[in-house]
Amino acid sequence: MSFEKIGLIKPLLDAISELGYTEPTVIQERAIGLVLAKKDIFATAQTGTGKTAAFMLPIIQRLRDNKPLAPKAVRVIVMTPTRELAMQIEEETKKYAKYMDLSIALLVGGKSLESQEKRLQDGIDILIATPGRLREHIIKKSIVLEALEIFVVDEADRMLDMGFVTDIRLIHAELPRRHQTLLFSATYTDKVRKLSRLILKKPEFIETAKQNKTVEAINQQIYLVDADRKAQLLSFLIGSRNFQQVLVFTKTKKSADILVEELKLDGLKAEVIHGEKTLAQRNKTLTKFKKKELNVLVATDIASRGIDIEQLPQVINYELPSVAEDYVHRIGRTGRAGHDGEAITLLDINDKEQMKVIERLIHVKIPRSEIKGFEVDITKKADQDDLKPKRPKKAPLKQTHVKKGTGKSVQKKIAAAPKKAPTQKKRKTTKRDGR
Ligand code: AMP
Numbered sequence: 001m002s003f004e005k006i007g008l009i010k011p012l013l014d015a016i017s018e019l020g021y022t023e024p025t026v027i028q029e030r031a032i033g034l035v036l037a038k039k040d041i042f043a044t045a046q047t048g049t050g051k052t053a054a055f056m057l058p059i060i061q062r063l064r065d066n067k068p069l070a071p072k073a074v075r076v077i078v079m080t081p082t083r084e085l086a087m088q089i090e091e092e093t094k095k096y097a098k099y100m101d102l103s104i105a106l107l108v109g110g111k112s113l114e115s116q117e118k119r120l121q122d123g124i125d126i127l128i129a130t131p132g133r134l135r136e137h138i139i140k141k142s143i144v145l146e147a148l149e150i151f152v153v154d155e156a157d158r159m160l161d162m163g164f165v166t167d168i169r170l171i172h173a174e175l176p177r178r179h180q181t182l183l184f185s186a187t188y189t190d191k192v193r194k195l196s197r198l199i200l201k202k203p204e205f206i207e208t209a210k211q212n213k214t215v216e217a218i219n220q221q222i223y224l225v226d227a228d229r230k231a232q233l234l235s236f237l238i239g240s241r242n243f244q245q246v247l248v249f250t251k252t253k254k255s256a257d258i259l260v261e262e263l264k265l266d267g268l269k270a271e272v273i274h275g276e277k278t279l280a281q282r283n284k285t286l287t288k289f290k291k292k293e294l295n296v297l298v299a300t301d302i303a304s305r306g307i308d309i310e311q312l313p314q315v316i317n318y319e320l321p322s323v324a325e326d327y328v329h330r331i332g333r334t335g336r337a338g339h340d341g342e343a344i345t346l347l348d349i350n351d352k353e354q355m356k357v358i359e360r361l362i363h364v365k366i367p368r369s370e371i372k373g374f375e376v377d378i379t380k381k382a383d384q385d386d387l388k389p390k391r392p393k394k395a396p397l398k399q400t401h402v403k404k405g406t407g408k409s410v411q412k413k414i415a416a417a418p419k420k421a422p423t424q425k426k427r428k429t430t431k432r433d434g435r
Helices: 010-018 026-036 051-062 083-096 113-121 131-139 156-161 165-174 190-199 227-240 253-265 279-290 325-331 349-362
Strands: 041-044 074-079 104-107 124-129 150-153 180-185 204-207 218-224 246-249 270-273 296-299 314-317 341-347 398-402 409-413
Touching: 010 051, 010 083, 026 041, 026 051, 026 180, 026 204, 041 051, 051 074, 051 083, 051 150, 051 180, 074 131, 074 165, 083 104, 083 124, 083 279, 104 113, 104 131, 113 124, 113 131, 124 131, 131 165, 150 190, 156 165, 156 180, 156 190, 156 325, 165 190, 180 190, 227 253, 227 341, 253 270, 253 296, 270 279, 279 296, 314 325, 325 341, 325 349, 341 349
Parallel strands: 041 180, 041 204, 074 124, 074 150, 104 124, 150 180, 218 341, 246 296, 246 314, 270 296, 314 341
Antiparallel strands: 398 409
């Protein structure tokens, strides 16, 4: 089906054709007509499926009557978990609405409340907001919601994981009785289902991908490696495979900071974004990464949420996320809108169990291998049952030692001598947190 057949109007068709969209994605094909028909929607759609356009194009079309706005009134609210994501949606909305006369505004933390109040004074057609800041303005009465026509809850699962449930409930309670609600979520969890019951009226369900299934265009790989050699392996992969624009995920801010320093020591152009960086710093880093002035962007899950870089070729999980669903979000940064992508996980023994949880969630067994020169130390390998090391028929001798002072018994395998990895320059290993 074409965008014309779906019923989009010329100013929108012209705008998206300039963006190079030739045909609708699955979610767009299914959602646009329903949004135009004023239905409530519950859609499970992963990042990279074109979901922003799926709700924003018909929303813009719905606003074409250019109703005069009362002071402080808002016609559409799009609520999304992070500032970055909100900025990205605003950016896309402005592109789609290029040939329409609409007021579009962003309402996120990190900006002054007063300047935002001023902006809201004349009324806004489309407001893109994060829950905390939106709530503040509702409480301050700098927004009037009586005329609200459409309420979009984007990345609902993520918002609930981030603890925004009270904010969402409070905001929902303030909305007028008659309005349309569109709920988008990458995953279909119990929490999301509960929320949907609260905020949706007779919704149409759209399931674009099987629940928790990762985007098929992504080639997923696991490289088994010892924890203390991961940074080295990462530099080696980036260098030897000539990765130009790679996004690397860590579990914590601290390990992100440590890793980026190590990568810099290896001569890589790397920077970090996480929750402790200011919005201005994060934007600056992101812009550099988008312009390819940086080859490596190290990020934590929350900071990475809004990153949208088309055709990002590689995503690397340096450490696995504590919340298994975040794996889906992370690797959704590659293989976007039908492009091929590669998601590599550097797996050490600490993350072994979490990897299994993730594989159960996505219903995929990801192939495991080792990189020559970075093979798992055979003495540790005995615990890495993923590797199923070939042992001599006779069980190796085991000796049980008692660690002084702890009383803990430590089994030391002494039979098979460790195969030495080819010489790699020794580096000082740094203790990482999050373990
Ligand atoms: P989203 O899932 O909204 O984050 O969109 C992912 C990416 O796909 C964005 O960079 C969009 O610009 C792009 N995109 C959205 N719809 C289309 C389409 N119909 N054709 C090509 N690219 C698209």
